[in-house]
Amino acid sequence: MTTPRTAFFAAPVLTGAYGVIRILDGLDGSRGPGFAWSLGHLCFLGALVLFVQGFAAMRAMAGGGKLSAVGLWTGVAGAVALAGQFAIDLVVGFMSADRGAMEELFTRVQDIPGMLPVIYEFGPLLFFVGQLILVSQLAARRVLKPWAPVLVLVNAVLPLVGKDLIPVGAVLLLVAFAPLCRTRETVEADSKVLVA
Template sequence: MDKTIAFAAAPLLVIVYAGLRILDGLDGERGPGPAWTTGHLAFLAALFLFVPVFLALRRLAGRGPFATGTAVVGIVGAVCSMAQITIDIVVGARAADHEAMRGMFADVQSVPGVDVVVYTVGPVLLFLGLLVMFCRLAVARAVPVWRAVAVALAVLVSLLGLDALPAVGLLLYVGLAPLPGRRGASRAAARS
């Protein structure tokens, strides 16, 4: 897959998920139903695309231990988020109504460790990886500072909750798409 596609498609799919989430909530409840499932499938695809994004960012940052560690942190966050979204899709497909979903989510989250790994701490690692990687790349002058600022703003806005996802996706798109040029960037990152 062309890496530039992942850099553009991942944030765009976050925006698609955010839009479908808004549509799904128009009746006062979210899920189960087509908007729930389609939105979550879009977000799952976005999370899969963040893996090649982190691998490309690692190369852009010079492939050293710091870049590798940061990429691993981001990918672990993406995997934890993938687990969460997969659970959401399965619960949405199995539940007859919103009340049944609530009970299924309570059962899943009562499993020791699931809440921390899949719902609270784990997914944050995706954003932490993006933030650290883009700050490093900006300091090394491998990407323009405005890209790092857009990613940092996306991370900060994400703290507002899921209702802020349209802005998060847009800011990620500004920061990520298109893939920053690689010529000379790896050398600049390696020097820092």
């Protein structure tokens, strides 16, 4: 099993891998379906699993109070929404012969009542809100640098500016999380999370 210390490194790396694969997949003018589409989405789904593990460790490092619980469960809810979105993308990719067929299937899925706000619009935002709450708490406790929440916030905004900036955001997360890969607090959180 991956430890939280490893998760703080691997989650941004997998996110960056998704972003790079996405860029390469679009060089011919269209994205998916195909191997690159599936590989990129699997990378991001793996990153989400590791982020959730990291969120649990952050909550332990933040002292396990009410605000950290809000951060954890808000982040987990957002991760579930994002996982749903990326799972849909994978299934649509497998079921489609070309980009046109994908667009048709996406339209049918997104026409399902509640799908857009829960899976595509509001739901995923919870992931970034929860992450920012937890990182801010760790910065306040001086486990993370005071500018770590700023990097996390910029990472959340970059895809709204342009999805090709996802790898840049992943690098920012690596910088923000770097202290968590080696601190005593993370070692202690490892044991708390692994026995929970």
